[in-house]
Amino acid sequence: xxxxxxxxxxxxxxxxxxxKDRGLTDRVIGVDxxxxxxxxxxxxxxxxxxxxMDEAVEQADLIALAIPVNAIPLLAVKILNRVxxxxxxxxxxxxxxxxxxxxxxxxxxxxxxxxxxxxxxYSGPEAAVRGAFTGRSVVVCQRELSDxxxxxxxxxxxxxxxxxxxxxxxxxxxxxxxxxxxxxQVTSYALALTVLEKEREESKIFALAxxxxxxxxxxxxxxxxxxxxxxxxxxxxxxxxxxEHIHQLQIMRRMIERDDAExxxxxxxxxxxxxxxxx
Amino acid sequence: xxxxxxxxxxxxxxxxxxxKDRGLTDRVIGVDxxxxxxxxxxxxxxxxxxxxMDEAVEQADLIALAIPVNAIPLLAVKILNRVxxxxxxxxxxxxxxxxxxxxxxxxxxxxxxxxxxxxxxYSGPEAAVRGAFTGRSVVVCQRELSDxxxxxxxxxxxxxxxxxxxxxxxxxxxxxxxxxxxxxQVTSYALALTVLEKEREESKIFALAxxxxxxxxxxxxxxxxxxxxxxxxxxxxxxxxxxEHIHQLQIMRRMIERDDAExxxxxxxxxxxxxxxxx
Numbered sequence: 001x002x003x004x005x006x007x008x009x010x011x012x013x014x015x016x017x018x019x020k021d022r023g024l025t026d027r028v029i030g031v032d033x034x035x036x037x038x039x040x041x042x043x044x045x046x047x048x049x050x051x052x053m054d055e056a057v058e059q060a061d062l063i064a065l066a067i068p069v070n071a072i073p074l075l076a077v078k079i080l081n082r083v084x085x086x087x088x089x090x091x092x093x094x095x096x097x098x099x100x101x102x103x104x105x106x107x108x109x110x111x112x113x114x115x116x117x118x119x120x121x122y123s124g125p126e127a128a129v130r131g132a133f134t135g136r137s138v139v140v141c142q143r144e145l146s147d148x149x150x151x152x153x154x155x156x157x158x159x160x161x162x163x164x165x166x167x168x169x170x171x172x173x174x175x176x177x178x179x180x181x182x183x184x185q186v187t188s189y190a191l192a193l194t195v196l197e198k199e200r201e202e203s204k205i206f207a208l209a210x211x212x213x214x215x216x217x218x219x220x221x222x223x224x225x226x227x228x229x230x231x232x233x234x235x236x237x238x239x240x241x242x243x244e245h246i247h248q249l250q251i252m253r254r255m256i257e258r259d260d261a262e263x264x265x266x267x268x269x270x271x272x273x274x275x276x277x278x279x
Numbered sequence: 280x281x282x283x284x285x286x287x288x289x290x291x292x293x294x295x296x297x298x299k300d301r302g303l304t305d306r307v308i309g310v311d312x313x314x315x316x317x318x319x320x321x322x323x324x325x326x327x328x329x330x331x332m333d334e335a336v337e338q339a340d341l342i343a344l345a346i347p348v349n350a351i352p353l354l355a356v357k358i359l360n361r362v363x364x365x366x367x368x369x370x371x372x373x374x375x376x377x378x379x380x381x382x383x384x385x386x387x388x389x390x391x392x393x394x395x396x397x398x399x400x401y402s403g404p405e406a407a408v409r410g411a412f413t414g415r416s417v418v419v420c421q422r423e424l425s426d427x428x429x430x431x432x433x434x435x436x437x438x439x440x441x442x443x444x445x446x447x448x449x450x451x452x453x454x455x456x457x458x459x460x461x462x463x464q465v466t467s468y469a470l471a472l473t474v475l476e477k478e479r480e481e482s483k484i485f486a487l488a489x490x491x492x493x494x495x496x497x498x499x500x501x502x503x504x505x506x507x508x509x510x511x512x513x514x515x516x517x518x519x520x521x522x523e524h525i526h527q528l529q530i531m532r533r534m535i536e537r538d539d540a541e542x543x544x545x546x547x548x549x550x551x552x553x554x555x556x557x558x
């Protein structure tokens with residue numbers, strides 16, 4: 001099977017590696033608007049060759065979009081305009097606008113909307129990770145609007161990579177993604193800004209940072225090019241969960257201000273229950 | 280050299296392992312108010328024996344306090360009252376009150392106030408980690424008030440464990456610790472509370488949590504017993520940095536609200552500069 005991957009960064013590159021390592025493809029064609037990324041992806045063995053978009057779409061059995069979410073809907077339509085037998089999938093972090101835009105397309109059935117729940121704070125082809133995705137979930141949205149053979153192909157690949165599949169509506173996906181994924185990104189950026197604002201002595205940050213600080217601030221290294229479109233495309237859900245987060249911080253701050261150890265004990269006890277959910 | 284460790288949890292237990300693994304002690308005596316912890320520490324080989332406090336202090340060359348910070352100052356005084364040749368050290372996360380309380384003690388010189396910049400979200404003797412501390416910094420506060428032989432002993436141990444030593448005043452320590460360590464803890468608790476508040480479907484959290492969410496929320500598993508005293512003892516610094524953090528979140532929230540991609544790009548670009556500092 002020939003797979004074309006459009007966007008040869010963290011997600012596209014890691015997906016290419018996963019397909020190759022498991023023998024799920026015999027040819028990966030890469031497409032990237034950045035020639036340096038394209039060349040690097042070939043050099044790193046992520047893709048076998050680079051082709052212009054039209055040719056790459058034409059020659060593929062499966063076309064995967066792994067580009068920033070603001071660019072996905074229009075490109076999805078343009079690619080659907082050109083396919084017949086091929087299957088098209090995306091790997092983006094927001095789904096509502098995409099699903100709305102392709103809803104009435106004559107070849108909607110050839111598209112499978114997916115979101116693999118994996119990422120790191122790095123980007124570009126060099127950020128591709130061997131063994132990524134395995135053990136993480138993947139959300140498939142509006143599965144009922146995709147042709148059965150298209151769903152079978154895409155889910156079959158994800159299953160063989162070792163990813164449990166979760167079905168969800170597009171709206172539902174964006175809501176849960178804001179709660180569980182997008183909020184972490186905003187808090188991490190804000191934490192980095194806070195520390196850079198308060199701690200003018202960078203050598204102190206470097207020297208004093210323990211494992212806890214590093215893990216909470218790690219996501220602040222993530223590229224704005226990827227995340228700004230996600231935050232803006234999922235604006236209302238992100239605003240809503242951010243309001244709640246600021247509220248929770250204000251409550252904890254007031255407890256500290258009043259030396260309310262009992263209140264803190266109750267709040268932290270509740271927060272600790274995340275242990276049950278995240279191991 | 281005989282070392283007595285008071286408090287056989289994450290920090291005390293890991294310190295015991297570090298000393299034993301590097302052959303820096305030939306006998307570790309453990310003291311813990313919780314008999315189950317004491318028994319477990321012996322079973323896990325963290326300590327060679329458990330002794331009552333008086334005996335353990337009497338027989339030791341070095342006594343290390345690894346208990347919650349609210350309990351350190353009084354116990355430090357009580358132990359200083361009983362030592363002559365021995366060296367006493369603590370490993371707590373706040374220093375101002377401790378240093379104030381022991382300042383005028385006749386045997387202040389026998390005490391070395393330290394804070395190794397390492398921890399995990401787990402607690403108790405089972406949480407002790409082999410190879411902890413190595414490569415992390417350790418802060419030594421008010422070094423000039425400790426006897427030279429006491430400083431030499433304690434710093435020598437930390438150096439042989441592989442920890443760069445940073446000298447700092449007690450006030451300065453608490454300020455920087457709030458910025459770089461304590462704030463992460465509060466944001467992680469608040470993030471867990473936010474997600475538990477908004478996301479009523481726990482199965483969704485479990486299924487959708489990617490690496491990013493897990494790393495930012497990881498600290499929310501940490502015990503309140505350890506952290507409430509730290510947050511309250513370092514109250515004014517923590518309140519100050521929390522105010523700034525809430526402010527940064529509000530700024531980002533307003534940018535998202537106004538679709539201010541340019542503003543987000545600038546803010547995220549600045550947040551990204553944490554890359555220079557934390558690798």
